[in-house]
Amino acid sequence: VAKIRFTFGDKAKVPFVLRTPAGSGTGAAAQHSQSPESWFVHVPSLKCGSPLAVRPGGKTDTERALCEKLSILHCWLNREELPGQRRLWALLRGEVPDRIVCIPLDLGYRARFTGISLYDYYSSPRKNLWAQLITAEIHGYDFFPLYSPGYFGLCEFGGETRFPDLEGMQGPRVVRYPASTPREADALVVPDPECGGNIPLSLEFAALVSELNGPPVQIRLGTPFLVACNMVGLENLMRWMIEYPAIVHRLMRKATDFCLRVAELYLRRFDRKRLIAQDGCPYESNYLISRQQFQEFALPYVEELHRRVLDMGVPRWYTHICGDHSQQWDLWARLPYGRPESPGIVSVGDEISIARAVELFGGQSIVMGNVNTLAMLARPYEDVLELARQCIVAGKHSPQGYILAAACEVPPATPPANVHALVRAAELYGRTEQRA
Amino acid sequence: MREKNDIHLLDRLAQAIVELDGGTVKGLAARTLEAGLDPRCVVAEGLAEGMRRVGERYRQGDYYVPEVLVAADAMEAGLQILSPALETLSAEEPPRGSVLICTAQGDIHEIGKNIVRIILRAYGFRVKDLGVNVSVEQILEEQAAAHHDIVGVSCFLSTSAMGVPNAIRRLKRYHPDTLVMLGGAAVNAEVARTFGADGYADSAIDAAEEAIRLLANRRPVQPN
Numbered sequence: 001v002a003k004i005r006f007t008f009g010d011k012a013k014v015p016f017v018l019r020t021p022a023g024s025g026t027g028a029a030a031q032h033s034q035s036p037e038s039w040f041v042h043v044p045s046l047k048c049g050s051p052l053a054v055r056p057g058g059k060t061d062t063e064r065a066l067c068e069k070l071s072i073l074h075c076w077l078n079r080e081e082l083p084g085q086r087r088l089w090a091l092l093r094g095e096v097p098d099r100i101v102c103i104p105l106d107l108g109y110r111a112r113f114t115g116i117s118l119y120d121y122y123s124s125p126r127k128n129l130w131a132q133l134i135t136a137e138i139h140g141y142d143f144f145p146l147y148s149p150g151y152f153g154l155c156e157f158g159g160e161t162r163f164p165d166l167e168g169m170q171g172p173r174v175v176r177y178p179a180s181t182p183r184e185a186d187a188l189v190v191p192d193p194e195c196g197g198n199i200p201l202s203l204e205f206a207a208l209v210s211e212l213n214g215p216p217v218q219i220r221l222g223t224p225f226l227v228a229c230n231m232v233g234l235e236n237l238m239r240w241m242i243e244y245p246a247i248v249h250r251l252m253r254k255a256t257d258f259c260l261r262v263a264e265l266y267l268r269r270f271d272r273k274r275l276i277a278q279d280g281c282p283y284e285s286n287y288l289i290s291r292q293q294f295q296e297f298a299l300p301y302v303e304e305l306h307r308r309v310l311d312m313g314v315p316r317w318y319t320h321i322c323g324d325h326s327q328q329w330d331l332w333a334r335l336p337y338g339r340p341e342s343p344g345i346v347s348v349g350d351e352i353s354i355a356r357a358v359e360l361f362g363g364q365s366i367v368m369g370n371v372n373t374l375a376m377l378a379r380p381y382e383d384v385l386e387l388a389r390q391c392i393v394a395g396k397h398s399p400q401g402y403i404l405a406a407a408c409e410v411p412p413a414t415p416p417a418n419v420h421a422l423v424r425a426a427e428l429y430g431r432t433e434q435r436a
Numbered sequence: 437m438r439e440k441n442d443i444h445l446l447d448r449l450a451q452a453i454v455e456l457d458g459g460t461v462k463g464l465a466a467r468t469l470e471a472g473l474d475p476r477c478v479v480a481e482g483l484a485e486g487m488r489r490v491g492e493r494y495r496q497g498d499y500y501v502p503e504v505l506v507a508a509d510a511m512e513a514g515l516q517i518l519s520p521a522l523e524t525l526s527a528e529e530p531p532r533g534s535v536l537i538c539t540a541q542g543d544i545h546e547i548g549k550n551i552v553r554i555i556l557r558a559y560g561f562r563v564k565d566l567g568v569n570v571s572v573e574q575i576l577e578e579q580a581a582a583h584h585d586i587v588g589v590s591c592f593l594s595t596s597a598m599g600v601p602n603a604i605r606r607l608k609r610y611h612p613d614t615l616v617m618l619g620g621a622a623v624n625a626e627v628a629r630t631f632g633a634d635g636y637a638d639s640a641i642d643a644a645e646e647a648i649r650l651l652a653n654r655r656p657v658q659p660n
Contacts (some may be wrong), residue, residue, distance in 0.1 A: 173567075234550070238502040239509065242456060288501045374622070377593060411593060413542055 006045035082133075084142025085214040091366060091401045092216070092316070094343060100396055100430035101403045103144045103368070104422050105347070106410040108171065110135040113416060118164040122149055122172055125205035139416070141423050145215050146278065147205040149198040152220060153227035153258060154178065156197030157188055177233045182240065182247050185232050190254050193262045206270060216276040219266040219314065223281045224301035227255035234283060241289070241297055252301045263309045276345075277309050278318045285323030294328050306335045315342035322408060324351040333360040340364075343400040350407035354394035362398035369395075370407040376418045377411040384418045388425030396430060404430065442473055446482040449514065453486025454493070456503060458510040461486075465517035475521040483511045483518075487559065491641030504641070508559075515560065533585040533651045534562040536578055538570035539620075541599055545592035548620060552588065552640045559644040572603040579611050585654075586635075586647055588617040597622040597631075604632040615650045619643055 005012055040046055090097040106113075110131040111121035120127040128147050136143040150172030151161050157178035164171055179185040193199045202220045209217050222230070228251040229237050240248050266275060283289075284298045306317055316338035325332060329352060337344025346361040347368035348354075357367050371387050388404060395402030404426050410419060445468055452460040461483075468478045490507040493499035499507075515522075535556055539549050545568065556563045564584060566574055575587060587607060591597035597620075604616050617635040618628040628636035635650045637643035 235505060239505050241502045242506045286500075290500045293500065293502065374593060 002043045002046035082143045082212060082214055083136045083140065088142050088144060088216075089214065091403070092342065094341060094400065096432055097401075099432055100392060100426050101401075102141045102423050102426035102430070103403055103405050104139070104141055104410055104419050105406045105408065106135065106414070106419055107146070107148075108412040109410045109414055109419065112412045113138075118171070123163045123201070125201055125208060129205060129208050139419055139423055141419075141426075143215055145205070145209045145212075146218050147202060148220060149201045151230045152198075152222040153255065154197075154230040156191050156193060156199060156258065157231050158191075159230070161198075174233075177231065177236075179232050180236065182244050185236075185240075185247055185251055188231060188251075188254060190257045190261065193258070193265050199262065199265070203265070203269065206266065210270050210274065215274075217266070217270050217274045218318075219263055219275055219277040219309075221259045221262060221277055221279045221305075221309075222255075223279045223284065223298065224252050224255035224259060224305060225284050225298040226279070226281060227258060228252050229283050231255065234288075237283075238288065241293055245296075248297055252297060256301045256305050259305050260308060260312075263312060263314060267312055267314065272313045273315065275314045276316050276318050277314050278320075279305075280320040280322050281325075282322040284328075285325055286327050287323055291327035291331070295331065299328075299331055303335055306337065310336055310339065315339065316344040318345040318347070320347040320408075322349055324349075326351060329356075329360055337361075337365045345403065347403075347405060348407075354391050354402075358395060358398040358402075362400060364400065366401045366403060367395055367398045368403035368405045370405070371422060373406050373408050373411055373414075376406055376414050376421075379418075381415075381417045381421050384421035385425050385428075388422050389429045392425060392429045396432065442468075442471060445471060445473070446478065446485070449478065449482035450486035450489060453483065453507050453510050453514070454489045456506045456510060458506075458513045461510045461514040462517050465514040469518070469521055475518045478518055479515070479522070483514050484559075487511055487641070488645070491639070491645070494641055495639065508557075511559075532560040532562075533647065534564070534582070535586045535588055535647060536564045536566065536575065536582070536584040537588040537590070538566035538575065539568040539590045539592070540597060541569055541571045541603070543569060543591065543593045543597075543620075545590070545620070548592070548640075549590040552590070552619065552637075552643045556588075556640075556644055556647065559648070561644070561647060572599075572606050575603065575607060576610060579607065579614060583611070584614065585651060586615045586617055588619065588643065588647075589633075591618060591620040591622040593622055597627075600633075601631045608632065613654075615654060617643065617646060617650065 084101065087097040087099065088101050091101050108118065108121070111118050114131040114134050116127055116131055121131060122128070125147060129145060132145050133143065149161075149163070151159075151174060154174065154177065155161055159178040160175040161172045162175050164173070179188055191197065206217050206219075209215055228248065231251055231254070232240070237248065237251070263277060279302070281298075281302070284294055286294075289298075309317070317336075319335075319337060321332055332346075337346055344365045345368050346357070346365045348357045348361075348370050350370045350372050352370070354367065354370055357369065361367055369391065371384065371391055375387055376384055392402070392404055395404070404422055406422070445464065449461060449464040449468065452464055465478065465482070468482065469475065487507060490499060490504055494504055537549055537553055537556070539545060549565070549568070553563050553565050564578065564582065566578060578584070579587070589600060589603070591600055600618065600623075607614060607616065615635065616633045617637060618631065618633045619637045623631070623636065624638070625636040635646045637646040
């Protein structure tokens with residue numbers, strides 16, 4: 001390989017990457033302690049690198065660049081096929097895939113599974129994507145890249161978070177909210193999403209995904225209610241809904257406008273056909289607020305956001321309706337999540353049955369969910385397989401299709417066998433006949 | 437025998453909390469002092485009674501977290517009016533107590549724990565919140581430094597809860613007089629008792645009431 005390239009004066013492209021272990025350093029005698037890199041580096045025109053070179057400290061930019069090219073992510077950036085993309089896109093286009101799509105929602109689990117630190121997982125889009133790719137490939141589930149550096153809107157409006165850099169921190173933490181008094185809240189200004197905060201990290205992730213062949217590019221958003229909570233803190237927002245409702249409405253307006261600006265930014269930068277706007281709504285659940293409060297403070301703004309983002313040209317939403325919304329499922333069903341030719345995805349927790357979710361959302365959207373996360377964490381493989389089977393039976397004939405997933409984020413300590421149980425269930429029970 | 441007018445005043449005070457009317461609570465609290473009522477009775481039969489009624493409404497689904505928070509603020513406003521009079525009685529007043537709360541090791545759920553923290557503070561407890569995924573070593577270190585009356589552990593995940601009995605054993609070994617309360621979806625009253633906890637609560641309001649009950653019933657631990 002090197003000779004061909006050398007012979008043609010570097011003009012012939014010979015894209016070939018050999019990744020191999022070398023020099024175990026364990027004193028494991030002849031069969032396991034060889035160091036072939038000394039042979040390779042003496043071959044003219046062959047470029048050699050070691051992953052050790054990307055460790056912090058003392059390495060040159062050239063070495064880093066070379067090692068990045070040798071990284072697994074780089075290999076994927078040049079690959080034709082990513083796990084499950086044909087199947088996923090068939091579903092997103094309203095076609096019938098070979099089997100149901102399986103996206104476990106294993107977010108922090110991927111850091112544990114791939115052995116990277118939580119700090120890297122949250123703070124480095126590249127390492128995060130790498131962990132997602134590795135986990136999807138090993139488990140064989142369908143690759144659907146999602147990234148969140150935490151607390152959407154908080155840093156952008158002037159607050160501060162901290163990535164998990166200490167033992168015991170399981171995710172980003174709030175250091176300071178942008179506002180803590182009604183007066184400060186009223187003084188908040190909708191920021192330029194390109195300046196500061198965590199949007200640049202999300203954009204970097206989206207740029208990496210857009211270089212991959214095929215997967216949807218996530219527009220990381222939040223519901224306006226969630227963003228407003230991140231602007232002033234959950235406790236303040238809850239209080240002010242009663243004490244200063246006008247201020248809460250002004251916060252909701254700013255949160256909505258911010259989300260719209262972020263969506264516009266993604267539309268300017270990325271291929272709109274691949275975009276999927278993403279939001280989630282734990283704070284609107286009936287664990288915290290009533291239907292009436294949801295109707296007054298949350299619904300009008302999230303409805304406007306969904307409609308306007310679709311009107312801008314984003315094809316679809318992926319919305320995770322988190323927690324107990326038993327008093328307001330009908331109101332969520334009113335929202336637009338996509339178009340007939342590009343159905344959105346509605347992901348539900350196990351506070352609602354898949355059968356009921358299909359009734360409410362299945363007519364216009366792909367339904368996603370909802371294997372109990374505690375069962376995934378604690379129960380045997382066979383139990384999880386059975387729960388997944390029940391979900392598939394209830395969901396597979398949903399008019400716009402169904403995605404097998406956990407009810408919420410898979411707990412990071414979940415045994416890998418139980419994540420595999422979802423993939424296995426999709427294979428065993430999810431082969432698709434023609435949808436009704 | 438308490439005067440009918442006094443009972444009426446305390447009932448109105450409790451009702452003002454239920455109606456989330458902090459201004460009226462302050463005014464009525466001042467009137468109880470003018471009427472010469474014992475401020476401790478005003479707290480117990482007016483303010484705490486109001487929060488008990490709020491808790492009822494919360495359990496029945498009439499009130500949600502926003503109402504509970506504002507009611508707690510109204511109670512706090514009343515407490516501030518009463519506090520000078522209470523301070524003069526502080527020598528006789530039993531301490532409300534301090535609580536260390538956290539989510540069990542391996543568990544990252546915090547919303548429920550945070551609500552409990554707010555309500556405990558509203559009830560007048562000093563609360564130290566160690567956050568989520570807290571190891572027994574962190575609890576022991578904090579207890580060694582601050583000697584909280586109660587340690588409250590939130591257990592949302594069943595596997596994380598599996599480590600709690602050992603944590604309680606170790607805590608009780610070094611701090612035998614510390615009371616332990618559990619809450620969260622992975623436990624119930626029976627499980628909490630089996631784990632060696634002293635108390636259990638299935639809502640934030642219950643947690644505050646359980647903490648008050650535990651402290652009221654606490655007996656000194658005899659050294660071995």
